[in-house]
Amino acid sequence: xxxxxxxxxxxxxxxxxxxxxxxxxxxxxxxxxxxxxxxxxxxxxxxxxxxxxxxxxxxxxxxxxxxxxxxxxxxxxxxxxxxxxxxxxxxxxxxxxxxxxxxxxxxxxxxxxxxxxxxxxxxxxxxxxxxxxxxxxxxxxxxxxxxxxxxxxxxxxxxxxxxxxxxxxxxxxxxxxxxxxxxxxxxxxxxxxxxxxxxxxxxxxxxxxxxxxxxxxxxxxxxxxxxxxxx
Numbered sequence: 001x002x003x004x005x006x007x008x009x010x011x012x013x014x015x016x017x018x019x020x021x022x023x024x025x026x027x028x029x030x031x032x033x034x035x036x037x038x039x040x041x042x043x044x045x046x047x048x049x050x051x052x053x054x055x056x057x058x059x060x061x062x063x064x065x066x067x068x069x070x071x072x073x074x075x076x077x078x079x080x081x082x083x084x085x086x087x088x089x090x091x092x093x094x095x096x097x098x099x100x101x102x103x104x105x106x107x108x109x110x111x112x113x114x115x116x117x118x119x120x121x122x123x124x125x126x127x128x129x130x131x132x133x134x135x136x137x138x139x140x141x142x143x144x145x146x147x148x149x150x151x152x153x154x155x156x157x158x159x160x161x162x163x164x165x166x167x168x169x170x171x172x173x174x175x176x177x178x179x180x181x182x183x184x185x186x187x188x189x190x191x192x193x194x195x196x197x198x199x200x201x202x203x204x205x206x207x208x209x210x211x212x213x214x215x216x217x218x219x220x221x222x223x224x225x226x227x228x229x230x231x
Contacts, residue, residue, distance in 0.1 A: 014224035025211035074192035
């Protein structure tokens, strides 16, 4: 028997490192299904259930209002920032200011982002704000799911755009920085048990969520490029 978790890709790197602690806290094996936030929300709205979910704060709130997740067991875990990455060894274009970011996006020969995750939705809105959407999308590879840094690591694109934690989960790339504060989007990710679980599974899911929100889990979350909220 295992505890099943539906988790956003943004915390995939950290969760792999935290799995032994998760299993110790839950008192049983833990299986984690990683997917983009919007994809998970759609699956849950279509009726899929598990024991716990790790999603954006907004996603958790919506599902709690619908009675799908247990609001009493919910905990916010981390803040997450969107960043850009290049293939290891490639030049790092400056992106510290809005003008530098705009130039980097226009001068990059190619880039990758995803529309199905929180970062991709925010990036699509950002390039509209910067008035570069047409130029960027003409050379962009938009993936439906997964890590945008993987094509960059293979040399198939010059820039990857995603949550910093998702970029760092891919070997062979280098994160060049976060989006400037003026245009950056900070996402909060949290966890909650599903409602209506049998008592033993509800208790195990609650222990798992509390472990992820603890100071014990914070170092692995930080190492993965996230900002833990514990403490």
